[in-house]
Amino acid sequence: MPRRKPQRRRPQRRKDVLHGPGGERGDAFRCTSCRLDVPLTAPGTAHRNHCPHCLTSLHVDGRIPGDRRETCRGRMAAVGVTARHDGEWLLIHHCLACGKLSANRIAGDDNALALLRLAMRPLAAYPPFNAQLAL
Amino acid sequence: MSNDIPSSVLRTTAFPCVRCGLTVAAFAPDGRRRNHCPRCLYSQHVRDQVEGGPSECRSGMSPIAIAVLRNGDWELIHNCTRCGELTSNPICGDDNQFILMRMAVRPLAQPPFPLETFGDL
Ligand SMILES: [Zn+2]
Numbered sequence: 083m084p085r086r087k088p089q090r091r092r093p094q095r096r097k098d099v100l101h102g103p104g105g106e107r108g109d110a111f112r113c114t115s116c117r118l119d120v121p122l123t124a125p126g127t128a129h130r131n132h133c134p135h136c137l138t139s140l141h142v143d144g145r146i147p148g149d150r151r152e153t154c155r156g157r158m159a160a161v162g163v164t165a166r167h168d169g170e171w172l173l174i175h176h177c178l179a180c181g182k183l184s185a186n187r188i189a190g191d192d193n194a195l196a197l198l199r200l201a202m203r204p205l206a207a208y209p210p211f212n213a214q215l216a217l
Numbered sequence: 218m219s220n221d222i223p224s225s226v227l228r229t230t231a232f233p234c235v236r237c238g239l240t241v242a243a244f245a246p247d248g249r250r251r252n253h254c255p256r257c258l259y260s261q262h263v264r265d266q267v268e269g270g271p272s273e274c275r276s277g278m279s280p281i282a283i284a285v286l287r288n289g290d291w292e293l294i295h296n297c298t299r300c301g302e303l304t305s306n307p308i309c310g311d312d313n314q315f316i317l318m319r320m321a322v323r324p325l326a327q328p329p330f331p332l333e334t335f336g337d338l
């Protein structure tokens with residue numbers, strides 16, 4: 083039986099999906115930013131929507147968190163932190179592809195140093211604060 | 218600055234703050250268009266961020282965070298008090314520094330982990 087010519091095609095890249103509709107790798111996703119393989123179950127949240135190491139997310143939700151109705155799939159950078167009225171921290175994510183903003187609860191295993199750096203950023207680097215704090 | 222903007226435009230470009238009622242000039246001293254009140258930093262939900270174009274909502278938007286986005290500008294993140302939509306807008310030079318400071322400090326005053334762990338930073 084004649085052997086087929088060896089294919090020169092590169093192996094297909096794994097898809098960077100959170101909860102694939104077909105349940106791809108149902109229990110984990112690979113972070114589009116730091117490439118960490120992230121288990122979907124996160125302590126303290128119903129569904130994980132960002133990487134616990136670098137806090138990057140993926141634009142997959144439409145108007146409702148968790149609806150997975152967005153086709154953009156751009157990378158969403160963590161750009162800020164806010165505290166809800168009950169004190170719980172939310173991450174502000176900004177889509178680098180389409181500009182959409184979203185607020186997401188932090189998870190129990192999120193990188194505390196990365197969270198703290200993000201929260202400190204306005205105080206450490208915002209020019210008017212520095213000018214006034216230097217008084 | 219006013220040389221660039223016709224006086225007819227200036228006259229029609231002030232808006233009342235939805236929160237505190239201050240009459241806000243639509244242009245900041247640096248010439249940028251304002252979308253929030255410099256005194257209380259509230260904004261109004263007049264644009265639909267998901268679909269674009271005007272929004273029917275028109276509710277007050279509270280300032281919730283300071284962020285630096287990819288364009289390098291310091292931005293104020295607003296959250297609509299009725300529908301929850303988020304927007305970002307550049308911080309103006311005359312925005313209330315105390316409210317900006319309170320917003321920046323608030324998460325750090327109630328951290329989700331003990332700050333004692335980070336004594337070496
Ligand atoms: Zn990551």
Ligand SMILES: [Zn+2]
Pocket residue numbers: 141154155156177178179180181182
């Ligand atoms: Zn997007």
Ligand SMILES: [Zn+2]
Pocket residue numbers: 234235236237238239254255256257258259
């Ligand atoms: Zn106001």
Ligand SMILES: [Zn+2]
Pocket residue numbers: 262274275276297298299300301302
């Ligand atoms: Zn609204």
